[in-house]
Amino acid sequence: MTRPDIVPEHIRKLSPYVPGRSIEEAMEELGLPGAVKLASNENCLGTSPKAIEAMRKALDAGMARYADANATKLKGAIALRWEIRPECIACGNGSSEFILVLAHALLGPGLNAVMSRPSFTLYAKNALAAGAEAREVPLDAGHGHDVKAILSMCDSRTRLVFVDNPLNPTGAFLSRGQVNDLEKALPERALLVLDEAYADFSRERLPDMKELVGRGRTAVLRTFSKLYGLAGIRAAWMAAPQEIAEAVNRARQPFNMNSLAQAGALAALDDIGHVRRTEKTVWDSLDWLAEALGALGLKTFPTQANFLMADSGPFSADELAGELFRKGLIIRSLSSFGFRDKIRITAGLPEENAALVDGIRELLAKNTRSAPGV
Ligand SMILES: Cc1ncc(COP(=O)(O)O)c(C=O)c1O
Structure with a gap:
């Protein structure tokens, strides 16, 4: 005997939370020795x-x-x-x-x-x-x-x-x-x-x-x-x-x-040292990212958080996030937030930011299209 569905409709209609993809997922799927994750607004310096x-x-x-x-x-x-x-x-x-x-x-x-x-x-x-x-x-x-x-x-x-x-x-x-x-x-x-x-x-x-x-x-x-x-x-x-x-x-x-x-x-x-190091690292990182992405022609938006939103250039946000993922660089496409041409990048360590910007530069160099919708 099958039991009648006891889950109310307002619960059935909910979508499960979609977290950012993990470093382990990227390494396993791509066979890479490591990956850079700048997708979930975590602390790039790690735990206090x-x-x-x-x-x-x-x-x-x-x-x-x-x-x-x-x-x-x-x-x-x-x-x-x-x-x-x-x-x-x-x-x-x-x-x-x-x-x-x-x-x-x-x-x-x-x-x-x-x-x-x-x-x-x-x-x-x-x-x-x-x-x-x-x-x-x-x-x-x-x-x-x-x-x-x-x-x-x-x-x-x-x-x-x-x-x-x-x-x-x-x-x-x-x-x-x-x-x-x-x-x-x-x-x-x-x-x-x-x-x-x-x-x-x-x-x-x-x-x-x-x-x-x-x-x-x-x-x-x-x-x-x-x-x-x-x-x-x-x-x-x-x-x-x-x-x-x-x-x-x-x-x-x-x-x-x-x-x-x-x-x-x-x-x-009480770990004031870690707090101060984190603040400085995040602020330096955001300033650097805004400048480096701007130099690549990608507009960034003012932020007071530990992440920034940027245009995805000639790619859709999903395309850019997907291509970067294949390089072991995890960022967040904002298409699920309703922005099909925007990405979100968490402030990273200098070497992580540099790897991301290099990855985006390579994709832009290979690309011959103009911006989506143009
Ligand atoms: C605006 C906002 N509030 C709350 C949270 C969740 O924080 P917590 O890890 O404390 O549940 C997040 C996580 O990304 C967030 O972006």
């Missing part, structure tokens, strides 16, 4: 050495016990650093977890969430998974969040407004004033979820987290995946009005942040 040491120590102590369910030490350190009360902080298994739990806790049928399109794909997906409506708003002409258009899509049934600042995949940035204006004009029952996954790399002044949280309208998401090089261990935190932090703490899994992640994140916060 202090975090590695702390995680080794934690591992040596054994993993038989459950983790601290409240990540007390990490929460205390974050509270001290950002001057936010621990009651307003939640720690978790990557900022992806907060996006999921916020949607799970605050959305449902008849309610909606508003987000830009393109922006981080998990916002719309988790709103839909919660049975709510995902209202996607096109970017403005500068490839940034269109604050007016976002506000025009909000109504009394809007509970979450997701804004990644800087914006993935374009690198565009909303100023402190723009964030404040957006927050002020939101409907009373809507919470602004300001996803600051890349804010650490911004060269502009950030919105003041303490003020935002204090005003009671905004939850700020921060991750250890980028600046601290801990994407593989899954660690993040959220600062939010107390009732929102409490709602997330009620709705989340009890041991959502494992012991290794807690130890690694706590040590990484």
Whole structure:
């Protein structure tokens, strides 16, 4: 007897998340001894050495016990650093977890969430998974969040407004004033979820987290995946009005942040040397890439993140990413984000950037076509 399909339609309609292709995949598929991955906005300098040491120590102590369910030490350190009360902080298994739990806790049928399109794909997906409506708003002409258009899509049934600042995949940035204006004009029952996954790399002044949280309208998401090089261990935190932090703490899994992640994140916060080296490497890398790609005739776009968006020249984005992959150079085509002629490149080490630019130069030299659509 076949069982009737019990998966509801709104779940059946979801597409699985498509991650960037891995170095191992490229090596195996192409038989290459190595590959360069500049596709997932990870830290090109790797994990904070202090975090590695702390995680080794934690591992040596054994993993038989459950983790601290409240990540007390990490929460205390974050509270001290950002001057936010621990009651307003939640720690978790990557900022992806907060996006999921916020949607799970605050959305449902008849309610909606508003987000830009393109922006981080998990916002719309988790709103839909919660049975709510995902209202996607096109970017403005500068490839940034269109604050007016976002506000025009909000109504009394809007509970979450997701804004990644800087914006993935374009690198565009909303100023402190723009964030404040957006927050002020939101409907009373809507919470602004300001996803600051890349804010650490911004060269502009950030919105003041303490003020935002204090005003009671905004939850700020921060991750250890980028600046601290801990994407593989899954660690993040959220600062939010107390009732929102409490709602997330009620709705989340009890041991959502494992012991290794807690130890690694706590040590990484204190590894100022690694943070400073990362910032300098990323900023130098982005400046170098913008200049080198510009010299090849590929336009790049201003960025406040650890990646940049560039035109794919005479190729479609998929063609360029595909050809580069065959050379063991992994970048991201933005066609799935709706940009068929744009790619996203993560800031890499000097030798990685040089290999990528050499690869693009070779492809351009072999190519006789003009730009797509020309
Ligand atoms: C805007 C944005 N938010 C959140 C995430 C996910 O971060 P985490 O690794 O903490 O889940 C990403 C990952 O690429 C991202 O681009």
